[in-house]
Amino acid sequence: MLLFLFLLGLALGAVSPSEDPQVKLERGSCPMFWFSFNDRCYKYTAAHLTWAEAEFHCVSDGANLVSIHSQAEDDFVRTMINNFDPIDSWTWIGLTDIHQEGRWMWSDGCAAKLFFWYPGEPNNAGGIQHCGHTNHYHKWDDYRCSNTSPSVCASRITCP
Ligand SMILES: [Ca+2]
Numbered sequence: 001m002l003l004f005l006f007l008l009g010l011a012l013g014a015v016s017p018s019e020d021p022q023v024k025l026e027r028g029s030c031p032m033f034w035f036s037f038n039d040r041c042y043k044y045t046a047a048h049l050t051w052a053e054a055e056f057h058c059v060s061d062g063a064n065l066v067s068i069h070s071q072a073e074d075d076f077v078r079t080m081i082n083n084f085d086p087i088d089s090w091t092w093i094g095l096t097d098i099h100q101e102g103r104w105m106w107s108d109g110c111a112a113k114l115f116f117w118y119p120g121e122p123n124n125a126g127g128i129q130h131c132g133h134t135n136h137y138h139k140w141d142d143y144r145c146s147n148t149s150p151s152v153c154a155s156r157i158t159c160p
């Protein structure tokens with residue numbers, strides 16, 4: 001019954017998130033299972049994938065792993081994750097420094113200018129952490145790209 005109500009909520013394009021009553025998840029003009037925020041569409045993927053598998057999955061949908069450009073967008077992404085995953089597990093975002101250590105890039109090609117790292121991160125622990133995830137205590141952390149996590153895709157935008 002609860003699942004039915006949840007799916008009905010998705011179909012109607014609005015599901016109230018439990019984390020922040022001020023952020024409302026709405027489908028808007030996005031495809032089914034995607035959510036709208038500031039004219040961009042976002043999708044949560046629960047499957048545990050490596051960072052590269054997650055990016056490949058997003059690209060197959062004409063999107064990329066999410067790039068984040070404001071505090072409000074970061075809040076929205078975590079609220080959307082929380083809606084599907086109330087324990088706020090680590091979740092891949094589109095940030096990587098795999099091409100050159102310390103040169104963080106978004107996989108969609110937008111310049112990475114604003115960061116919400118957890119204090120002390122990114123630490124490149126063991127010299128092998130080159131992919132970014134959120135929900136490290138609600139902030140970002142760099143981790144092994146071969147780890148498997150849920151992920152968030154976002155549609156392509158004109159970079160801010
Ligand atoms: Ca690194």
Ligand SMILES: [Ca+2]
Nearest residue numbers: 123124129142
């Ligand atoms: Ca780290």
